[in-house]
Amino acid sequence: MVFVVGLMFHGTAPFASLFVALHHNTTLPEHAESTSEQAVHHDDRYSYGAKDFSCIFFYTLICVIIHAVIQEYLLDKVNRKLHLSKINHRKFNESGQLLIFYVVSALWGGNIIMKEKLIPGISHLWEGYPTHHAAMTFTYKFFFVSQVAYYLHQFPELYFQKVKREDLMNKITVSLVSLFLVVGAYLLCFTRVALCLLVPHYAVECVFHVARILHFAEQHKAARYAFGAWDVLFVAIRLLTVVLSVLTFWYGLALAPNQGIDIVRGNFNTPLIRLNTLLVVCLLQAWLMWNFFTFHLKRMRERAAVQAATTAKRRQTEKKSKKDHENGKRTSDDDVSELPEADQYSKKEPALRQRPTARVK
Structure with a gap:
């Protein structure tokens, strides 16, 4: 910008x-x-x-x-x-x-x-x-x-x-x-x-x-x-960053002829500065990778929790539906049994009429 x-x-x-x-x-x-x-x-x-x-x-x-x-x-x-x-x-x-x-x-x-x-x-x-x-x-x-x-x-x-x-x-x-x-x-x-x-x-x-x-x-x-x-x-990119940093601060600048601090010329090529700079870069990459893995582990747990909750809710719904169906059938049979004998026969008679009769040879 x-x-x-x-x-x-x-x-x-x-x-x-x-x-x-x-x-x-x-x-x-x-x-x-x-x-x-x-x-x-x-x-x-x-x-x-x-x-x-x-x-x-x-x-x-x-x-x-x-x-x-x-x-x-x-x-x-x-x-x-x-x-x-x-x-x-x-x-x-x-x-x-x-x-x-x-x-x-x-x-x-x-x-x-x-x-x-x-x-x-x-x-x-x-x-x-x-x-x-x-x-x-x-x-x-x-x-x-x-x-x-x-x-x-x-x-x-x-x-x-x-x-x-x-x-x-x-x-x-x-x-x-x-x-x-x-x-x-x-x-x-x-x-x-x-x-x-x-x-x-x-x-x-x-x-x-x-x-x-x-x-x-x-x-x-x-x-x-x-x-x-x-x-x-x-x-x-995290691996590339570590490789470039090691090549520059551990290998390349260590071979430079000018070793020492010269503020006027802008020279800060000393073993202590190189080591600390390399350490800072590597620690930063480790911190970024830690946040990366923490983020993905958190998402995996959230997805697993959502999936488990969805599965439990579906099973609970199916179980409730089955239970309601059984309760409805049992309630219907109980209602029939509480009727007088003549009424029970009238309730059951349509079902008896629908039964197939054996053919007479």
């Missing part, structure tokens, strides 16, 4: 010069003229610094505005047509907002990966660290700035959306973890590996929220297939 707004302003000279001022351009020559065209040249590289706070604050406000626009002019109109319940209405809005963010981020990040040639050359994830990792292109840096801004904007949205107290801690935890990981990768100059881990994760989340929206739209067959695809892809 922020990417579209940024590109709208990117062509204007005031915005371009402001972006360079806040993003610490590192490649402008000493005698270059301060024109907007040179400032935003595609070969320019940017580092991070204290002035990024102003830019992040600006894009956080942009995210809040775009969130409100999408809610009012897109999601609310779709909700009126679907006639969802209050709980499903809230879930639909959440999935709609996240789907747009994940689609834009996955496409944008995938475009950066192709331009930086990180695939198929996986060695680019650690080669050239920290020189080529600390200096980022315009769209590269803009991607991480917008990511930080988006996760920051989720905190005021908790108030605007009037999130229930029982859901508050879960949403705050997810936002804090995402913000911590993106900011950590940004500050430690691990943006390449972070980009290659975020894009597959966002792509899988797109499938999940598409499945939820199809479920709310009562497209149950398509939603079932989408949920099945998400189950497989979710586990596969």
Whole structure:
């Protein structure tokens, strides 16, 4: 979302010069003229610094505005047509907002990966660290700035959306973890590996929220297939994340010649930082897998309970129907037996008349 707004302003000279001022351009020559065209040249590289706070604050406000626009002019109109319940209405809005963010981020990040040639050359994830990792292109840096801004904007949205107290801690935890990981990768100059881990994760989340929206739209067959695809892809991406993290932090960066902390150059390649970063990533994947299995076990128990209740109710209904039938027959026989003998014979006489008589040869 922020990417579209940024590109709208990117062509204007005031915005371009402001972006360079806040993003610490590192490649402008000493005698270059301060024109907007040179400032935003595609070969320019940017580092991070204290002035990024102003830019992040600006894009956080942009995210809040775009969130409100999408809610009012897109999601609310779709909700009126679907006639969802209050709980499903809230879930639909959440999935709609996240789907747009994940689609834009996955496409944008995938475009950066192709331009930086990180695939198929996986060695680019650690080669050239920290020189080529600390200096980022315009769209590269803009991607991480917008990511930080988006996760920051989720905190005021908790108030605007009037999130229930029982859901508050879960949403705050997810936002804090995402913000911590993106900011950590940004500050430690691990943006390449972070980009290659975020894009597959966002792509899988797109499938999940598409499945939820199809479920709310009562497209149950398509939603079932989408949920099945998400189950497989979710586990596969968790394994891919662990493999890429181990290759980068345990093998690749360990072979780099520059070992030590140099804040000026953006070098944080030490065994302690690498080990802690790898541990954080692996613990996060374990936490996601735990939630994944817990969610599916809970659904299996709910389905088993519903099926057991349905079976018990059907058996109870059949038993009651059989019992009522037997009681009705017994009541009819009792009523006949209580009649006088002549009346009993008159009641039984039609049945006796219907009995077949033996033929006389």
